[in-house]
Amino acid sequence: MDNEPSVPVGLIGFGLAGGVLHAPVIDAVDGLHVAAVATSRAESVRTRFPDARVVAEAGAVFGDPGVALVVIATPNQTHAPLARAGLEAGKHVVVDKPFALDAAEAEMLVELARERERMLSVFHNRRWDGDFLTVRRLLRSGALGRVRLAQFCWDRFRPAVKQGWREEAGPGSGVFADLGPHLIDQAACLFGWPEAVSADILTQRGEACTDDYFDVTLHYGTTRVLLSAGTLVAAARPRFALHGDRASFVKYGLDPQEGVLRAGGRPTDPGFGEEAPAAYGALTGGDGVARPVATDRGDWRRFYLGVRDAVRAGAAPPVDPRDAVRALRLMARARESAREGCVLPFT
Known part of the structure; x- marks a missing residue:
C-alpha cells in the first residue's frame, strides 16, 4: 500500500x-x-x-x-x-x-x-485502451512494416436523436467534439502530427441539429490515417485497421472498460480491462493467413496514477496539455477543410 x-x-x-x-x-x-x-x-x-x-x-x-x-x-x-x-x-x-x-x-x-x-x-484515457496499446506494440515491433494506410473508426447505431447536451445545437456539441479528440490524440501518439488534413463533417439524421458523422484524413507524405465516426452504422467498421508493407492488423469492437464501468463494475474487479480471445484482432501477412493477436490489458488507472505522481512529486502529467492544444488546432483546421472542401496544410 x-x-x-x-x-x-x-x-x-x-x-x-x-x-x-x-x-x-x-x-x-x-x-x-x-x-x-x-x-x-x-x-x-x-x-x-x-x-x-x-x-x-x-x-x-x-x-x-x-x-x-x-x-x-x-x-x-x-x-x-x-x-x-x-x-x-x-x-x-x-x-x-x-x-x-x-x-x-x-x-x-x-x-x-x-x-x-x-x-x-x-x-485522454483512451491512450490506455487495450486495443490502442496493442496497436502501439505492433508498430514498435515492426510487425506491420511501414504503415501506408491506417483507419480508426468509432461507430454507433442511433437512428433516434438522444436527449442531452451532446446532441443539442450549441458550442461543444456533436460527434466530432465528442469522439474527434480521442481519435486525433491516438493518431498523434502513433504517427505524430500530420502535414495536412482533409475532412467531411456532416449531419446525416433528419432530426439531428448537430454533426453526427465525420471522416477526417490526416496526410503524412504518402501515408494516410483516416479517422471516422458515424451514428447510422449497424454493422460497425473495424475499430482499428492498419496496413503496412509487411502485414495488416484489423481489430473490431471497443475496449471493454467503459462497458464494465457502465454496468457497475470496478477497476479492481478480477479481469478488468482484459478482453476475451473471441474479440482479439488479427495480423495478416503476405501469405494471407490471419493470425490472432492477444489484446493488451487496458487500464485507465494508469492515467490517474500519473496524475497522483505529478501532484505529489512534480512528475510530468500523464497527458501533456499542449498535446490537447495541438489537437484543437487540428480540429479547427478539419472543420475549415470540411467547409471549403479542400486539403489544408497543418503546421
Whole structure:
C-alpha cells in the first residue's frame, strides 16, 4: 500500500463522465480519494462515497482548502471556464476532453497553470485502451512494416436523436467534439502530427441539429490515417485497421472498460480491462493467413496514477496539455477543410 498522504480530489459533475468514467477510476488508485463532489445528484454520491462532501456549486469545491486536485467532468462548453477557476483557486486540475472549445482558450489554461505552478492534464484515457496499446506494440515491433494506410473508426447505431447536451445545437456539441479528440490524440501518439488534413463533417439524421458523422484524413507524405465516426452504422467498421508493407492488423469492437464501468463494475474487479480471445484482432501477412493477436490489458488507472505522481512529486502529467492544444488546432483546421472542401496544410 501507498504510505504517503492521499491526495483529496474534488469532482465537478457526477453524470456519465464524472460518476461512471472518473469516480470509480480515482477511487481505485492508491493515493487518491474523492473528497468533495459538486452535483445535483447528491443521493447517488452519498451511496457510493459516503465520506465525500456534496455541494451544489463548483465554487464550493474550488474554495475548499481540503481539496488539492479538481476534476472537471461537465458539459464541454464549461470545461475551460471551470478549469480556469480551479487553477485560479490554486488547485491542480484534470479536464475531461475536449480540453476547451478552441485552441486560444486551451493555451490560456496552459499558461495559467505554468504561472500558478499547478499540474494541468486532459483525460485522454483512451491512450490506455487495450486495443490502442496493442496497436502501439505492433508498430514498435515492426510487425506491420511501414504503415501506408491506417483507419480508426468509432461507430454507433442511433437512428433516434438522444436527449442531452451532446446532441443539442450549441458550442461543444456533436460527434466530432465528442469522439474527434480521442481519435486525433491516438493518431498523434502513433504517427505524430500530420502535414495536412482533409475532412467531411456532416449531419446525416433528419432530426439531428448537430454533426453526427465525420471522416477526417490526416496526410503524412504518402501515408494516410483516416479517422471516422458515424451514428447510422449497424454493422460497425473495424475499430482499428492498419496496413503496412509487411502485414495488416484489423481489430473490431471497443475496449471493454467503459462497458464494465457502465454496468457497475470496478477497476479492481478480477479481469478488468482484459478482453476475451473471441474479440482479439488479427495480423495478416503476405501469405494471407490471419493470425490472432492477444489484446493488451487496458487500464485507465494508469492515467490517474500519473496524475497522483505529478501532484505529489512534480512528475510530468500523464497527458501533456499542449498535446490537447495541438489537437484543437487540428480540429479547427478539419472543420475549415470540411467547409471549403479542400486539403489544408497543418503546421
